[in-house]
Amino acid sequence: MKADEKIVIAIDGTSASGKSTNARLVAKALGFVYVDTGAMYRTLAWYAGKSRIDVHDPKAVGQLCRQWRTKLMCVDGAVRLLVDNYFPEKEVRTDETSALVPHVAAVPKVRDWMKQKQRDCIEFGSLVMEGRDIGSNVFPETNYKFYIDAALGARSKRREAEGVNEDLAARDQRDSQRAAAPLMVPLGAVMIDTSSQTPQESSEMILDKVRSQMRDEGRID
Ligand code: DC
Secondary structure (H helix, E strand, O other): OOOOOOOEEEEEEOOOOOHHHHHHHHHHHHOOEEEEHHHHHHHHHHHHHHOOOOOOOHHHHHHHHHHOOEEEEEEOOEEEEEEOOEOOOOHHHOHHHHHHHHHHHOOHHHHHHHHHHHHHHHHHOOEEEEEOOHHHHHOOOOOEEEEEEOOHHHHHHHHHHOOOOOOHHHHHHHHHHOOOOOOOOOOOOEEEEOOOOOHHHHHHHHHHHHHHHHHHOOOOO
């Protein structure tokens, strides 16, 4: 019986596949804490831009990451990464930050730092953590791994509907081909294709799998 142990649900996948929407719905249904690890990388990318650090210089980015003053907080069931006591919620979503983030996310020292911070999030409770390397690298020991994908056309349409014009294929390629913790399907992950599914349908599929695993582990009846 492991009813008192915390659970980490790892949700990885491509850009605009529906990771965030599904992760939020699953976290809400289970009362778990939601962690958007992409937002953590975006925060560093924004901060590098603001600090006039060249994101193509891995040494400079690694040094910045060792020195910046950050704090993790849990607000309304979601984790926030604050820098200099500020939460750059809007700034991390700009086109400028989106263009900087893959470079920052490819730096091995950054990935080590992020992995530690992301593991520290367990202090807030059971987690639904979304990203690119959660099941493969950050919490490889979890029994709750999902990989979400959708056809490129469906994903591009979703981004367009949000008013964002982005070369998703190029970003996925960069995320998949980098040397440090690339985007990949983690061993043992349940694959979900959201191309023709509503968020309600896909999140119910995830919740069914999670509950069945929890039953197998004797956490629920
Ligand atoms: O999910 P997103 O678009 O907010 O992610 C922003 C960038 O950060 C994206 O280029 C991939 C990268 N990222 C990563 O390398 N590892 C993660 N765990 C999360 C995001």
